[in-house]
Amino acid sequence: xxxxxxxxxxxxxxxxxxxxxxxxxxxxxxxxxxxxxxxxxxxxxxxxxxxxxxxxxxxxxxxxxxxxxxxxxxxxxxxxxxxxxxxxxxxxxxxxxxxxxxxxxxxxxxxxxxxxxxxxxxxxxxxxxxxxxxxxxxxxxxxx
Numbered sequence: 001x002x003x004x005x006x007x008x009x010x011x012x013x014x015x016x017x018x019x020x021x022x023x024x025x026x027x028x029x030x031x032x033x034x035x036x037x038x039x040x041x042x043x044x045x046x047x048x049x050x051x052x053x054x055x056x057x058x059x060x061x062x063x064x065x066x067x068x069x070x071x072x073x074x075x076x077x078x079x080x081x082x083x084x085x086x087x088x089x090x091x092x093x094x095x096x097x098x099x100x101x102x103x104x105x106x107x108x109x110x111x112x113x114x115x116x117x118x119x120x121x122x123x124x125x126x127x128x129x130x131x132x133x134x135x136x137x138x139x140x141x142x143x144x
Contacts, residue, residue: 036114060082
């Protein structure tokens with residue numbers, strides 16, 4: 001999911017002070033000054049707050065691909081990472097229905113960690129870095 005990986009774990013991101021609709025609009029119009037992993041999580045949260053899950057996923061993926069392509073970094077888009085994080089966020093939102101971003105971020109800090117983050121519980125690194133995982137969603141291959 002991350003186009004420009006960062007090791008930040010703080011919940012204060014560029015996007016924290018925006019409404020969901022503002023964040024989506026600014027991302028889709030490429031007017032955010034920076035965009036790191038925690039911002040990806042915030043953006044997925046925004047799409048899931050504004051749209052039904054499958055529509056949110058479609059819009060989120062299209063926006064991420066556009067963002068990456070605009071920076072000549074389309075090769076960094078990873079379908080497995082994007083979908084895995086997206087549905088982890090969706091599940092967590094369902095478990096704590098009605099939580100706003102601030103509460104969600106505090107309760108789910110593990111989702112905001114990029115390096116050695118939550119996906120290491122479910123995937124081998126080689127799987128996530130594979131061409132297959134970049135192009136289609138691959139089911140988890142690590143059993144804990």
